[in-house]
Amino acid sequence: MRRRYGIAATLTTALLVIAAAAIATATGCRGGASHEAAAADSAASHEKKLNLYIWSAYMPQDVLDDFTKQTGIAVHFDLYDSNESVLEKLQSGVADYDLVVPSDYMVRILIHLSLIQPLLKDRLRGLENLDPRFLNKGFDPSNRFSLPYVWGTTGYGYSRERVKGTPDSWAPLFDPANKGQILMLDDMRECFSAALKSLGESINTRDAAILRKAADLLKKQKPLVKTYNSSDFENILAAGDVTYAHGYNGQIAKVIAANPGRFGYVVPKEGATIWVDSVCVPAQARHTDAIYAFLNFILDPRVDARIINAISYASGNGAALPFIKPEIVHDPAIYAPEEALVRCEFVEDIGDATELMDEFWTEIKAQ
Amino acid sequence: MRGRGGFLRAHTWLIYLFLYAPIAILVVFSFNKATQTAVWQGFTTEWYGSLVHNDLILTSVRNSLIVGVAATVVATVFGTLVALALGRYAFRGEGLTRNLLYLPIIIPEVVIGAALVTFFGVVGLRLSLVTVILAHVVFSVSYVAIVVRARLSGFDRSLEEAALDLGARPLQTFWRVTLPLILPGIVSGTLLVFTVSIDDYVITSFVAGVGATTLPLQIYSMLKVGVTPEVNAVSTLLLLLTVVLIVIAQRLQQPPPEGVRD
Amino acid sequence: MTIQNPKPKIQNRISPAYPLVLPTWIVLGVFFLLPLTILLVISFAQRGTYGSLKPIEDFAQYVRSGKILANYARSLHPIYLQIFWRSVWMAVVTTVLCLALSYPAAYYIAVVAPARRRNFLLGLAVVPFWTSFLIRTYAWMFLLRTEGLINRTLLSAGLISQPLELLYNNFAVLIGLVYGEIPFMILPLYASLEKLDLSLLEASADLGAPRSSTFRRVTVPLTMPGIVAGIILVFVPSLGQFIVSDLLGGARTILAGNLIQNQFAVARNKPFGSAVAFELTAAVLTLLFVYTVYTRKKGQDVLL
Numbered sequence: 050m051r052r053r054y055g056i057a058a059t060l061t062t063a064l065l066v067i068a069a070a071a072i073a074t075a076t077g078c079r080g081g082a083s084h085e086a087a088a089a090d091s092a093a094s095h096e097k098k099l100n101l102y103i104w105s106a107y108m109p110q111d112v113l114d115d116f117t118k119q120t121g122i123a124v125h126f127d128l129y130d131s132n133e134s135v136l137e138k139l140q141s142g143v144a145d146y147d148l149v150v151p152s153d154y155m156v157r158i159l160i161h162l163s164l165i166q167p168l169l170k171d172r173l174r175g176l177e178n179l180d181p182r183f184l185n186k187g188f189d190p191s192n193r194f195s196l197p198y199v200w201g202t203t204g205y206g207y208s209r210e211r212v213k214g215t216p217d218s219w220a221p222l223f224d225p226a227n228k229g230q231i232l233m234l235d236d237m238r239e240c241f242s243a244a245l246k247s248l249g250e251s252i253n254t255r256d257a258a259i260l261r262k263a264a265d266l267l268k269k270q271k272p273l274v275k276t277y278n279s280s281d282f283e284n285i286l287a288a289g290d291v292t293y294a295h296g297y298n299g300q301i302a303k304v305i306a307a308n309p310g311r312f313g314y315v316v317p318k319e320g321a322t323i324w325v326d327s328v329c330v331p332a333q334a335r336h337t338d339a340i341y342a343f344l345n346f347i348l349d350p351r352v353d354a355r356i357i358n359a360i361s362y363a364s365g366n367g368a369a370l371p372f373i374k375p376e377i378v379h380d381p382a383i384y385a386p387e388e389a390l391v392r393c394e395f396v397e398d399i400g401d402a403t404e405l406m407d408e409f410w411t412e413i414k415a416q
Numbered sequence: 417m418r419g420r421g422g423f424l425r426a427h428t429w430l431i432y433l434f435l436y437a438p439i440a441i442l443v444v445f446s447f448n449k450a451t452q453t454a455v456w457q458g459f460t461t462e463w464y465g466s467l468v469h470n471d472l473i474l475t476s477v478r479n480s481l482i483v484g485v486a487a488t489v490v491a492t493v494f495g496t497l498v499a500l501a502l503g504r505y506a507f508r509g510e511g512l513t514r515n516l517l518y519l520p521i522i523i524p525e526v527v528i529g530a531a532l533v534t535f536f537g538v539v540g541l542r543l544s545l546v547t548v549i550l551a552h553v554v555f556s557v558s559y560v561a562i563v564v565r566a567r568l569s570g571f572d573r574s575l576e577e578a579a580l581d582l583g584a585r586p587l588q589t590f591w592r593v594t595l596p597l598i599l600p601g602i603v604s605g606t607l608l609v610f611t612v613s614i615d616d617y618v619i620t621s622f623v624a625g626v627g628a629t630t631l632p633l634q635i636y637s638m639l640k641v642g643v644t645p646e647v648n649a650v651s652t653l654l655l656l657l658t659v660v661l662i663v664i665a666q667r668l669q670q671p672p673p674e675g676v677r678d
Numbered sequence: 679m680t681i682q683n684p685k686p687k688i689q690n691r692i693s694p695a696y697p698l699v700l701p702t703w704i705v706l707g708v709f710f711l712l713p714l715t716i717l718l719v720i721s722f723a724q725r726g727t728y729g730s731l732k733p734i735e736d737f738a739q740y741v742r743s744g745k746i747l748a749n750y751a752r753s754l755h756p757i758y759l760q761i762f763w764r765s766v767w768m769a770v771v772t773t774v775l776c777l778a779l780s781y782p783a784a785y786y787i788a789v790v791a792p793a794r795r796r797n798f799l800l801g802l803a804v805v806p807f808w809t810s811f812l813i814r815t816y817a818w819m820f821l822l823r824t825e826g827l828i829n830r831t832l833l834s835a836g837l838i839s840q841p842l843e844l845l846y847n848n849f850a851v852l853i854g855l856v857y858g859e860i861p862f863m864i865l866p867l868y869a870s871l872e873k874l875d876l877s878l879l880e881a882s883a884d885l886g887a888p889r890s891s892t893f894r895r896v897t898v899p900l901t902m903p904g905i906v907a908g909i910i911l912v913f914v915p916s917l918g919q920f921i922v923s924d925l926l927g928g929a930r931t932i933l934a935g936n937l938i939q940n941q942f943a944v945a946r947n948k949p950f951g952s953a954v955a956f957e958l959t960a961a962v963l964t965l966l967f968v969y970t971v972y973t974r975k976k977g978q979d980v981l982l
Contacts, residue, residue, distance in 0.1 A: 658808050
């Protein structure tokens with residue numbers, strides 16, 4: 050009986066050995082000579098390839114094609130839909146991305162964990178084009194590591210057909226009269242931000258008592274919420290499942306534009322989250338030439354405007370304004386007016402208080 | 417048996433109805449003029465046309481198929497061998513092997529994904545399509561083993577022994593007696609793991625590297641943009657392809673060997 | 679009477695089973711056990727400020743003070759136990775429904791339908807799952823939402839006056855879970871049913887047993903391996919599910935899968951997430967162990 054299976058088993062073991070050998074060669078010897086590694090690095094730095102890791106909907110294909118046409122550099126991009134994916138991939142140390150576009154608080158974390166490298170400012174042209182409102186922020190003073198790409202706010206969208214007048218505060222989202230008509234982002238920080246702001250507090254407070262008050266408010270709100278959703282809340286609003294949809298302005302602005310007159314967007318007067326997504330270079334990125342060629346490409350106001358016109362978010366590049374479509378620049382849902390931004394705050398990492406907030410969030414969701 | 421057959425047939429077709437209801441919606445919406453998936457705004461075939469130019473989706477389909485086939489083949493072979501071992505022999509380490517096979521099913525995908533990406537980082541294996549295939553093999557072997565093992569229970573050895581007595585060589589016996597008898601189990605197992613692999617999102621999202629985006633990853637990433645009906649179109653086409661394949665396989669199938677129940 | 683071949687006793691020489699299990703052991707050992715061991719070690723650590731690990735200054739003190747088990751202790755708080763309980767309940771209901779729906783269908787395909795049609799019918803049952811999970815789920819949302827197809831049809835047919843709440847609740851989650859798990863139940867059931875020896879059923883009928891008796895005392899025991907395989911393949915992964923409850927349930931409940939997912943993602947607390955996952959694993963393994971011992975005692979075939 051042994052011989053019967055012997056051949057099959059031998060074949061498969063042989064397969065395995067070959068596979069193992071293949072993996073071993075693919076991995077390469079980690080302890081290889083350092084000057085070989087350096088030579089490989091410098092070769093890679095001149096390679097005409099670029100690997101982008103970016104939010105979906107943040108980069109139109111034709112801009113990339115143009116870049117390739119101009120410079121001969123092939124661009125490959127992969128998409129993600131959460132900052133934590135970026136963290137996970139960069140932490141592993143084995144993902145080959147050259148550029149990532151994390152949000153503000155994540156930039157801070159990446160800097161702290163040494164997962165992104167300082168920018169070589171002398172290789173960059175057009176830094177003066179950037180909007181000073183988004184420079185020198187707490188998460189990256191003097192922008193050593195990041196360049197603002199797009200920014201936005203997190204308020205809420207609402208159905209004009211079902212709501213009388215123009216709402217201007219967080220109150221409707223916590224109002225029992227609106228039971229079953231509310232959507233909240235499935236995002237711990239964003240929900241707490243809404244609650245904290247409506248309580249008149251800072252969204253970055255680490256005070257346990259204040260956080261508990263916000264948690265209680267969110268617990269009271271939960272029976273009123275029809276659904277929590279961070280990915281396509283704008284479609285749920287458009288489909289009529291809810292009247293009020295907590296969400297990021299860009300996606301809601303799209304629904305507003307696609308359904309003229311039927312929806313509106315509010316940055317509540319108590320304040321909201323303002324966020325900025327920035328371009329950063331992972332510490333292990335190797336295609337240096339391609340990276341700086343690309344950065345310079347998008348720092349150009351005209352190119353940036355083309356991007357913005359396609360993706361409908363507000364740009365971190367101030368000089369691009371004249372080239373952006375007027376309906377975008379004058380859309381308060383995209384380019385929030387100054388008065389609305391006064392009480393808005395950037396999300397900052399709250400350190401150890403994250404665990405406390407997570408426990409509250411679990412309690413809220415487990416209700 | 418006839419009355420029962422009627423009820424069973426009705427029940428089965430109801431189940432098919434249940435299974436295909438969302439599929440019908442999916443197919444219908446591939447002709448939707450609107451870009452939002454929730455609202456119907458008229459009939460169009462433009463998405464099938466634009467699909468041809470959508471390199472992102474086409475590449476991800478290709479990646480999914482490569483991963484699916486590779487992982488399924490490896491998992492089916494390994495899983496069948498293990499099932500044979502567990503079903504036939506008592507050996508030291510039997511219980512351990514059993515538990516080893518349960519683990520990939522018990523442990524949540526998030527944990528497997530996180531463990532794998534950490535591990536790859538530690539050993540320096542760069543993320544790519546290969547890491548995806550490895551990950552898929554890891555969670556697939558158990559499924560095949562369990563399904564084939566279920567098939568092996570109560571397996572009648574006397575058929576094999578008869579063949580050997582009649583002078584057949586052991587390998588011959590395996591190919592022409594054992595294998596055909598456990599084939600339905602193997603086929604079930606293969607179908608199962610291919611299904612799992614082609615639609616896996618969580619584990620793949622952890623271990624995919626540059627250029628290793630599979631179809632589920634691509635679709636998920638399109639959520640924020642708005643999942644255009646192109647996704648419905650590609651799903652419909654894949655559906656058509658698999659149905660055609662199954663029909664062809666059906667036609668090519670040999671008639672069942674004598675002695676097997678019809 | 680079933681024909682059983684008792685397995686030979688453990689021999690002293692190298693069992694022919696070893697080359698068969700070797701490939702699997704190598705692949706799973708390297709690419710599964712090793713990575714999990716890393717996570718297991720991590721589960722005894724604490725979350726650092728930015729989400730990586732807090733460095734441990736004094737290891738001996740860390741062990742003595744009991745902090746090494748902090749994550750495991752935390753997971754026993756009532757709030758988490760409530761989550762586990764709800765997940766188990768959800769998984770049980772899903773499994774039962776799946777079994778009830780799949781068994782007759784698998785029986786029909788394996789026993790009643792003509793042999794040449796079998797693979798085709800089986801394939802048909804599986805093909806829907808080769809489409810994208812996300813799109814299928816969205817299709818369900820289209821069917822179930824307040825202004826969705828089902829409600830609109832029922833309203834215009836005058837069968838109801840108010841739209842039914844079919845989405846963003848447990849009902850929708852169950853539909854989603856059952857729907858997604860059907861192939862995992864049908865396929866093992868089919869594998870077991872297909873080799874059902876009909877002559878045994880006929881013999882039972884000839885001996886005067888009513889159909890229900892034959893089913894209960896002949897068919898079910900004979901197909902028990904398939905049933906158990908299906909139950910395991912459906913129940914266990916259902917515990918770790920989180921996407922269905924997020925989409926169809928409106929993310930309003932938190933199941934074990936969501937909890938673990940949150941720890942690995944937003945909370946950036948891998949140690950706690952790993953601890954919860956390993957506890958879940960230990961619990962299920964214990965259940966399986968108990969089941970194995972029980973069936974061994976009764977002389978029945980075990981799962982694997």
